[in-house]
Amino acid sequence: MNIIYCFCKKDFFTETIDDIHKELLYLIFYFQGEPYLNTSFLEMVKYASHKGIYTATSTNAHYLTDEAAKKTVESGLDRLIISIDGTTQDSYVQYRVGGNLEKVIEGAKNIVKWKEELNSKTPFVFFQFLVVKHNEHQIEDIKKLAKEIGVDEVRFKSAQVYDYENDPNNLIPTNEKYSRYKKNADGSFKAKNKFANRCWKLWHANVITWDGLVVPCCFDKDAEHRLGNLKNEPFKKIWKNDNYKQFRTELMKSRKNIDICANCSEGESVWK
Secondary structure: OOEEEEOOOHHHHHHHHHHHOOOOOEEEOOOOOOHHHOOOHHHHHHHHHHOOOEEEEEEOOOOOOHHHHHHHHHHOOOEEEEEOOOOOHHHHHHHOOOOOHHHHHHHHHHHHHHHHHOOOOOOEEEEEEEEOOOOHHHHHHHHHHHHHHOOOEEEEEEOOOOOOOOOOOOOOOOOHHHOOEEEOOOOOEEEOOOOOOOOOHHHHOOEEOOOOEEEOOOOOOOOOOOOEEOOOOOHHHHHOOHHHHHHHHHHHHHHHHOHHHOOOOOOOOOEO
16 A cells, blocks of 8 residues: 555554554655644644655645744655645635635745744745636746745645536636646637546545545545445455445446546646
8 A cells, every 4th residue: 555645533543653654655644624623633644654654745734833833844754745826915815715824825934934944854845826817827936936935845736616617717827838738729628638537646645534434535525435444343354345345336336426426636746
């Protein structure tokens, strides 16, 4: 197994890590929430790091205070993604509703400072810039901002749009390079990727929700396809249970008929 997405309570978190750490290479501490809201988050990172597992997380950086930044560097976290989807407050808040760009920049500066103070190469810090129509003109600006702050890299990500055929929220960028969708002659859109009946994640990765539910992948945002529960049985048993076997079989027969797979980016690179 290569990757597991997990944001779980500490009680069954340590049990699961103890059980599978020898097979586990990569642990991502985020799903649909902000990881720094979990007061045990960095303790969990440290526990996994001590087991030799590569750890990563993604944050909106609103909670990266000076103290939190110091603890983050000390935790052994290997990679830190900072979501920053605009270089001005007006553009940033159009997607990050209620967000504050100044807090994001301050959090990034705190991390860079403590990496230098503690002479640490980790975490590798990169800005994730989700390219949509209202911020695509700021691509060069975010590169300059990242250089000024001292983060390690900027990565551009295309956005998943739920009603992409018509794009009612006007999110799909005009520059097709940064889009998962291609514009048709009639003005509607279609997904670039082909829906082949395959998906590597079903054999190499999964998501574990904060309360122990095991679901197929990060596209199951509401945890509707529940393949098991760590409160009731260990991960290794869930990985090979009938629910998992059935889901894998259904995907190989007709991926397009599984709701969470219908708008999946499998087969199309989301990083640009």
